[in-house]
Amino acid sequence: MEALPRTSIVDVLEDRIREEILTGRRPAGSLLPPERTLAEGYGVTRTTLKHAFGRLVQAGLLETRHGVGTRVRDYERLGGADLLPMLVRHDARWLSEIFEVRRGVGALIAGAAANRAGGAARTRLRELVEAVRTAGDPDAVQLADAEVHRALARATGNRVYVLLTNTLFNAYLPMRRHLAGPFQDAEEAYGRLAPVVAAVEEGDGAAARAAAEAYLAATEEIMREGLKSR
Numbered sequence: 001m002e003a004l005p006r007t008s009i010v011d012v013l014e015d016r017i018r019e020e021i022l023t024g025r026r027p028a029g030s031l032l033p034p035e036r037t038l039a040e041g042y043g044v045t046r047t048t049l050k051h052a053f054g055r056l057v058q059a060g061l062l063e064t065r066h067g068v069g070t071r072v073r074d075y076e077r078l079g080g081a082d083l084l085p086m087l088v089r090h091d092a093r094w095l096s097e098i099f100e101v102r103r104g105v106g107a108l109i110a111g112a113a114a115n116r117a118g119g120a121a122r123t124r125l126r127e128l129v130e131a132v133r134t135a136g137d138p139d140a141v142q143l144a145d146a147e148v149h150r151a152l153a154r155a156t157g158n159r160v161y162v163l164l165t166n167t168l169f170n171a172y173l174p175m176r177r178h179l180a181g182p183f184q185d186a187e188e189a190y191g192r193l194a195p196v197v198a199a200v201e202e203g204d205g206a207a208a209r210a211a212a213e214a215y216l217a218a219t220e221e222i223m224r225e226g227l228k229s230r
Contacts, residue, residue: 013042019090021056028074032069088172089175092175101168103217105164109152111206112161114202114207122155122201130190131144133186146173150165152200179223
């Protein structure tokens with residue numbers, strides 16, 4: 001059995017302030033009231049408030065300067081892709097923008113992998129795509145599929161592609177049960193992905209890009225249909 005999460009007062013306060021920031025009730029650039037005032041307003045101790053502030057600073061939503069105070073960070077102007085997992089959890093509409101990036105970056109990665117992958121990388125891709133076919137249940141199929149894409153990124157030799165792929169999966173995987181439509185049948189999932197790997201093995205960059213575009217479009221359509229039925 002899966003253990004139930006335990007929620008502390010710091011968790012609750014962090015969620016409250018995050019919601020206020022992401023919904024615009026505390027706009028970017030605004031200076032928060034003094035800690036004593038905020039703590040009294042939320043009905044918490046200043047120690048609890050400091051712990052929540054520390055988490056939100058680490059998340060990239062607040063910035064604290066000695067002698068100035070705590071300000072809401074303009075995360076859309078200054079933030080990085082590491083914010084995506086949090087933003088998707090807050091508002092699923094971010095997924096539409098992730099899908100757009102997924103299509104563009106996925107096709108570029110497949111083409112680069114075809115042009116640059118060495119023998120070991122191609123062998124590993126064959127093994128991983130076969131693992132999609134033999135996965136025992138839809139969740140295992142979905143995770144096996146993700147590993148193929150991580151391997152494609154590594155096969156490019158470009159570490160930025162690897163980090164981008166990791167970031168997109170960090171945003172996607174927490175919601176994967178809502179996006180599991182393309183992975184219900186292992187053989188069908190394999191059939192959609194195998195042409196990408198085959199083109200990479202052949203070293204055909206144009207064919208790999210085209211196969212990736214077809215795969216990404218097909219899986220996105222199925223995922224979107226699944227989201228509509230939620």
